[in-house]
Amino acid sequence: MSKLLEIENLDVDFLTRRGTINAAKDVSLQVTAGEVLGLVGESGAGKSTIGNAIIDLLESPGEVSGGSIRFQGEELRGKNEDAMRRIRGDRIGMIFQDPQTSLNPLLRIGEQLVETILKTKRIGQSEAQKSAIELLESVGITEARARLRSYPHQFSGGMRQRVVIALALAGDPDLIIADEPTTALDVSVQAQILDLIRGLCKSRNLGVIIVTHDIGVIANIADRVAVMFRGNIVETGEVAQILGNPQHEYTKSLIAAVPRADKRLHRFASVDYIDGTGDQSSAGLQRIDINTHWLGKKSQLQQTVAQSSEASAIEVKDLSLAFKLQGAILKRNRRMLQAVDNVSFAIAQGEAFGLVGESGSGKSTVARLIAGLHKPDSGSVEIIGQNVLGNQKDPLVKAARLNLQMIFQDPYSSLNGRLRVLDIVAEPIRFYKQSDNEKHTRQLVYDLLDHVGLGGSAALRYPHEFSGGQRQRISIARALASRPRILICDEPTSALDVSIQAQILNLLKDLQDELGLTLLFISHDLPVIRQMCDRVAVMRNGAICEIATTEDLFNSPQHEYSRHLLELMPRMDVIGG
């Protein structure tokens, strides 16, 4: 079979003020028609750079400094802008990560499709319209003719990604480069989109390059895989061979770090191969003795209130909350969204409780209701036996609230960029007056930073100097600073790479063990839930479908929707062990 795309010894440099960064070094790849090549690696590995380099759309300081890119036997390097424009869309199509942002919000789907078709083919307006309809049908959009007049915001995320795929196919390209095509989508939609891409690849005999950080996606869709690490391709081969029997150390540790859905391990394997990023493995941390350590002591506020050790850590009864989608004076004209619908559960002290569901299922809203960030329409929330929905100034309510802290999903927006880490972590200590003086506060902060694996030297720096994983450690330190008994973790690792995810989850596990914390762990990621939680509640459309122990849920799901979710989980059978 002839090669569709051959990349040889490609070097991509980014010239910055701090010197040249080699985003890709000596990269060689081949793609044949009818084949899906997976390009996998963690953020910063240079995988997107290669996709952009192929169609000459590198971001400004980036440039190809060496090697060759041959497409259908033709050298692409050194072609001028006009020639490249004829290749883009016409012969090489591109699919981007976020369907929310890759369509122009102000133009109808039809306009965007027709415009692209007219650019690549010499046909009239009405014929272009016809072929736009055919394209939409071929990517599985029903009532295509009517849909042409819709705007992007009238589609769901998955449908938009289908439109994006239709746009990429508009010029009948021979090669499709899909850059994280399913990362922004829910599991069930992800499965459909991957099926679609794979189907199109086979039926149209396309070459497809899938760029992703998700080994699960690779296992599901790719024929061959290339593993990238810091701009280098460390290993290339058939998917089954690479995932089942990886040769390179990095590939081995990367695969080991993927959370397993099939069995529960005590700890996550961390990617030890990564060096010099400043993230220390949490293995070497000093252990905390809860009986003598500051974190184990009760604060004054907590001491004044006798707290039963038998009560549930969190007990939620008949919790409901509806959001107003559209206001109106008349009640019947209002459009409401029932975000949380009659949710009840109880979490025992020291338990790790998981809340799993797709986006929009209301799992984060439940967390925010418990944390007091929203007020429920009805129902009750008890924290360690104390109803916390009453008067917020009541010392009993305050003491109960003090027991609960939250860790948010996005480590970039959940830390105030204008404060030093010291002040960020010290804020709860100062607010609850938990230290005797400023010197003591500082000491406590240094101590906390030590425990989350950052070291006291981090205290004087600002959040932007840290990586995503390190920021999440700062968030954890801040949450621990008020000496909570309960941590709510709202998707704490979904913005992080696999290897960093493993470290953060291990840290949370260790802290839970040492401090006897209760965890409410919210995630869309079933394997992560399996590793972290004792019991799980599955949520859908604001209501709980099923509550079961983790082992029961994964071995014999009772509810139809739980079974559906489990089936959609990417198959990792190819990975041995």
Next chain:
Amino acid sequence: MLSFILRRLGQSVLVMAAVSLISFSLFNFVGDPVNNMVGQEATREDRVFIRQELGLDDPIPVQYFRFLGNALQGDFGLSYRIKRPVNELIKERLPATLELVFVSAVIALVFGIAAGVYTGIRRNGWFSKFILSGSLVGVSLPTFIIGIGLIYLFAVTLRWLPSSGRAGIVELGWWKTSFLSVDGWRSIILPAITLSLFQLTMILRLVRSEMLEVMQTDYIKFARARGLSERAINFVHALKNTLVPVITIIGLNIGGLIAFSVITETVFQWPGTGLMFIQAVDFADVPIMAAYLCFVALVFVIVNLVVDLLYVLIDPRIRIAGR
């Protein structure tokens, strides 16, 4: 959609009611109108007579509703100074101001958007940098200095254009236009440029920063990856997305153009409503001041209404919420 328009209209009525109340209060707070109207030698009886004649002895709410009723019919009473109906005076002066504002708005829009797009795309070109530093002048210099500078350059030194006044007027019914003669154009050009300069630079900078932002978005990158031409990307995909915030500012600015025409009209002795207003202020001619206030408010309200409707036309996402 209809309910959206009705709601906006309702809000506009509220605003106008508030403004009319303020303009009405001018009558009572800017000195005693009778004193302004009669001479030194008027007798006490004369004063009482005028008072009763004008209804100034009635309770304040009665006076207000009378004022409101008259104003709704376009009747703002007699000018104290010129002794002619205010609405006639405004009708006479209005074409001059509207034409001036129209020309300067067109200048500001055309050059502002064009230069904004250009500097947004060629971010680092020397010409972009030249335009940007030049635009600082427009933002930082006060209108009257620019006006006087232009007069000095083009009227006094070069003698290309007239320094002031409105020449070459052609009458179309009651509307006197300066668009139909060369002299008319020659006299409108300097005041129009003066008036537009501030708006032009605002629009330029706004379009530029919006362009810079939009060019970074994924859909522009995706449009590139589909091989669309630069022109389609810049003028169809990017420009349309910059327009929503730009239209807001432009809408407010066109109201501002009319309000600020006061200064320009004074510098150029342009016989528009702004000049009339300044003269009215000098003589405490309250009916004209009150009418002018209502008029400017009405312009702002109408322009904002139009802007809201334009939003809906441009951005389909707003259509959903408004329905």
